[in-house]
Amino acid sequence: MRDRAQLVLAAAAIVAVALAPVVFAYLQLGYSGDVTASNDYESPVENADGVLSRAVQDTARDVPAEYGWDNRDAAISAMRSDLESELDTLQSSRVKSGTVYQTEYNQSAAEEWAQASCPSGPNRQFGDCVAERGVVVQNRGGETHVLGVAFDLRVTTERGWYEVTIPAETAG
Structure with a gap:
């Protein structure tokens, strides 16, 4: 049972590390510092x-x-x-x-x-x-x-x- 708990904990850590780039990429999608907020710039x-x-x-x-x-x-x-x-x-x-x-x-x-x-x-x-x-x-x-x-x-x-x-x- 103890080995199983450690295995589940290790799997969770691997999943968390694997999801970190996805979370950072998602957060970057919301950044619009270099994009005009409205079409006033174009028209x-x-x-x-x-x-x-x-x-x-x-x-x-x-x-x-x-x-x-x-x-x-x-x-x-x-x-x-x-x-x-x-x-x-x-x-x-x-x-x-x-x-x-x-x-x-x-x-x-x-x-x-x-x-x-x-x-x-x-x-x-x-x-x-x-x-x-x-x-x-x-x-x-x-x-x-x-x-x-x-x-x-x-x-x-x-x-x-x-x-x-x-x-x-x-x-x-």
Whole structure:
């Protein structure tokens, strides 16, 4: 019986020693120190597009529709003011990793988007649609509704730079 116990103990030691490399290999699979944690590294423009789209959606929802059409300039100012913190966050978000975002409002792209995409038609009770300072607004029942914002985006990374125009629409 005593020999048998020693044999079982020796077998367990051999199994433990044999499993040690497997355990170390398993632990190494979880290491990602040299792998980018997200796809921001490979697609910084798509990352910024998503951030800008969400920011415009959220901000337009927070700008009250109680701005009368005659007071649309105040609605546009409120929209731009509320977007400022989101734009600042984007611009500083990836600086440590070597990606720099720069955004500017694009008036001509906003005008093009307004001409091509503003909701209209015989079954809609919508009024004028205008683009001012890069923000597209529409008269709906005498109230100002924000429909979108056009941005020029410049992304600089360690691999190069990109310049694109992004029209960010609201759900309105």
